Amino acid sequence: MRPDTTTTPGAPGTTPGTAQDVIHNIGYRTYDGPRLGRAYARRSLFSQSLRGAYGLGRSARSKVLPMILFGVMCLPAAIIVAVAVTVKMKQLPMEYTRYAIYLQAVIGLYLAAQAPQSVSRDLRFRTVPLYFSRPVERIDYVLAKFAALASALFVLTATPLLVLYVGALLAKMDAGAQTEGFAQGLVSVALLSVLFAGIGLVIAALTPRRGFGVAAVIAVFTISYGAVSTVQGIALGTGHTGVIPWLGLFSPVTLIDGVQTAFLDATTAFPGGEGPGAATGAVYLLVVLAVIAGSYWALMRRYRKAGL
Amino acid sequence: MSVIATESLSKRFPRVTALDRLTVDIAPGVTGLVGANGAGKSTLIKILLGLSPATEGRAEVLGLDVATQGARIREQVGYMPEHDCLPPDVSATEFVVHMARMSGLPPAAARERTADTLRHVGLYEERYRPMGGYSTGMKQRVKLAQALVHDPRLVLLDEPTNGLDPVGRDEMLGLVRRVHTDFGISVLVTSHLLGELERTCDHVVVIDGGRLLRSSSTDEFTQVTGSLAVEVTDTDSHPDGTRALLDALIRAGLTAGPATHAGEQAAPGSGHVLLVDVADESTYDVVRDTVADLGLGLVRMEQRRHRIAEVFRPGTGPYDERGSADAA
Numbered sequence: 015m016r017p018d019t020t021t022t023p024g025a026p027g028t029t030p031g032t033a034q035d036v037i038h039n040i041g042y043r044t045y046d047g048p049r050l051g052r053a054y055a056r057r058s059l060f061s062q063s064l065r066g067a068y069g070l071g072r073s074a075r076s077k078v079l080p081m082i083l084f085g086v087m088c089l090p091a092a093i094i095v096a097v098a099v100t101v102k103m104k105q106l107p108m109e110y111t112r113y114a115i116y117l118q119a120v121i122g123l124y125l126a127a128q129a130p131q132s133v134s135r136d137l138r139f140r141t142v143p144l145y146f147s148r149p150v151e152r153i154d155y156v157l158a159k160f161a162a163l164a165s166a167l168f169v170l171t172a173t174p175l176l177v178l179y180v181g182a183l184l185a186k187m188d189a190g191a192q193t194e195g196f197a198q199g200l201v202s203v204a205l206l207s208v209l210f211a212g213i214g215l216v217i218a219a220l221t222p223r224r225g226f227g228v229a230a231v232i233a234v235f236t237i238s239y240g241a242v243s244t245v246q247g248i249a250l251g252t253g254h255t256g257v258i259p260w261l262g263l264f265s266p267v268t269l270i271d272g273v274q275t276a277f278l279d280a281t282t283a284f285p286g287g288e289g290p291g292a293a294t295g296a297v298y299l300l301v302v303l304a305v306i307a308g309s310y311w312a313l314m315r316r317y318r319k320a321g322l
Numbered sequence: 323m324s325v326i327a328t329e330s331l332s333k334r335f336p337r338v339t340a341l342d343r344l345t346v347d348i349a350p351g352v353t354g355l356v357g358a359n360g361a362g363k364s365t366l367i368k369i370l371l372g373l374s375p376a377t378e379g380r381a382e383v384l385g386l387d388v389a390t391q392g393a394r395i396r397e398q399v400g401y402m403p404e405h406d407c408l409p410p411d412v413s414a415t416e417f418v419v420h421m422a423r424m425s426g427l428p429p430a431a432a433r434e435r436t437a438d439t440l441r442h443v444g445l446y447e448e449r450y451r452p453m454g455g456y457s458t459g460m461k462q463r464v465k466l467a468q469a470l471v472h473d474p475r476l477v478l479l480d481e482p483t484n485g486l487d488p489v490g491r492d493e494m495l496g497l498v499r500r501v502h503t504d505f506g507i508s509v510l511v512t513s514h515l516l517g518e519l520e521r522t523c524d525h526v527v528v529i530d531g532g533r534l535l536r537s538s539s540t541d542e543f544t545q546v547t548g549s550l551a552v553e554v555t556d557t558d559s560h561p562d563g564t565r566a567l568l569d570a571l572i573r574a575g576l577t578a579g580p581a582t583h584a585g586e587q588a589a590p591g592s593g594h595v596l597l598v599d600v601a602d603e604s605t606y607d608v609v610r611d612t613v614a615d616l617g618l619g620l621v622r623m624e625q626r627r628h629r630i631a632e633v634f635r636p637g638t639g640p641y642d643e644r645g646s647a648d649a650a
Binding site: 041042044049051052054058059062072078135136139140141143144147148149150152 | 371373401409410411421438468473
């Protein structure tokens with residue numbers, strides 16, 4: 015079709031033959047290099063999705079929201095640290111485990127924006143078949159997307175804890191206690207990240223429309239939390255304090271609150287301070303693990319039909 | 323060695339039979355898979371990629387069993403879907419690099435092969451722009467590029483000319499042809515238009531309702547059904563030379579008639595063209611002798627390739643008899 019050598023258009027004055035003016039059409043070259051297979055493809059998809067969750071490698075516009083939310087997430091930590099260092103506090107004004115609970119709205123917004131970004135686009139633009147016609151299997155796709163969003167959430171929630179920790183050490187607070195609190199906080203947000211990522215992805219994968227996905231994720235998180243807190247408040251007001259810990263099983267945020275109250279020395283945010291004890295806490299932990307496993311199962315099911 | 327071989331391959335869904343005991347053997351080269359919408363083309367591709375199990379029968383792609391070696395097949399095969407599959411907010415380069423990595427190419431190789439492949443399919447500066455602004459023709463080229471980027475041994479192209487205008491169609495078909503001739507990659511290309519495959523393919527497989535209607539080389543198609551275009555001058559003794567020749571040929575026992583349909587008009591300024599069915603080699607001699615006997619000037623005698631579509635028009639071609647014979 016095309017000749018082997020073509021002179022670049024727009025350079026008629028120059029002598030053809032100078033290196034810059036000639037495009038050598040070297041013809042088709044075969045590829046004999048390595049083909050790194052599934053595990054490599056899965057890692058590539060993971061890093062691409064993780065970067066994508068912060069808009070890296072994407073348009074400037076898609077960097078705006080995640081970066082703003084990341085800033086908003088870290089800002090209170092920075093302020094706390096600044097105050098703590100200035101007034102020479104003996105300990106931080108809040109527990110590490112409490113930070114994510116306070117800022118749950120920011121985490122919810124981030125999840126609502128990034129979960130659909132991660133999976134709805136592939137469904138909507140029907141890119142999914144291109145993955146499955148390659149060595150990538152369904153399980154690779156689901157695991158990579160799940161791990162990427164969970165990691166993105168972990169970055170979002172663990173970074174402010176790191177800021178708090180570094181600040182606390184700079185303010186010469188008790189290093190042992192701070193390290194313990196920081197470690198408990200990290201375990202808590204790690205669990206939160208995996209749980210939230212699972213729920214967010216399942217909701218987002220149900221619809222190829224990004225807008226619906228965003229709205230649905232926000233709705234599920236705020237409505238469930240609002241309902242649980244309200245009913246817990248009523249229970250406290252009417253004296254049924256025994257049901258308060260059990261009610262917390264019905265929203266993602268209160269699930270994390272329950273687990274960390276029972277196992278991570280956290281102070282609960284439940285009305286009346288009625289957090290679950292160790293036995294109830296075990297139920298919390300089981301429910302969290304069941305929801306994570308269920309999300310994984312639902313995602314695998316979702317992509318069974320999305321093949322071609 | 324065959325690139326694709328199926329043996330009584332069947333795929334039944336609860337209410338429809340998508341493939342019904344399909345047995346084909348496809349050699350390296352460009353093969354057209356023709357069938358109406360719903361004939362089972364896409365189902366066949368899914369099975370060949372190892373993504374959907376066959377109800378019965380077996381299939382091999384590049385010598386690998388689709389039921390057990392799907393993953394190895396997908397490493398060496400490229401697939402271009404019929405539908406849109408391009409996210410509009412990324413550039414062709416980013417997209418194809420990502421897809422190359424999904425095929426297992428290391429990052430540097432993925433970038434290099436992407437640049438090469440996009441150039442081969444005819445995308446230049448625009449490859450850095452978001453794909454949302456591409457024309458249908460450019461999108462089809464990107465779809466083809468992502469199927470070729472990992473240098474597969476076989477590509478499965480599902481309706482690559484869909485939605486293209488006539489010029490775009492020709493360009494795409496030329497590209498498909500080049501995938502084999504220049505790149506050395508075997509091609510299975512589907513279409514519901516028989517006509518556009520005859521120039522592109524070495525071999526055509528026709529399926530209908532999941533059953534094989536016919537599988538033969540494009541040459542064979544046109545050879546068997548070949549006809550001869552004859553154009554003669556008028557002379558004083560035969561004011562209408564064409565008419566006289568037609569009568570004489572029919573007397574000689576040949577099937578002939580004036581060329582009537584589009585594409586068979588005589589060259590500008592000449593007389594009418596006769597189309598003579600070629601029964602065997604002797605037909606040429608009979609025509610030559612008849613023209614000589616009548617004393618007419620022979621302007622041209624030309625082999626005409628029937629369009630594949632004509633071959634399958636009921637009643638005109640060997641469709642009915644041969645179809646069942648081949649399928650058996």
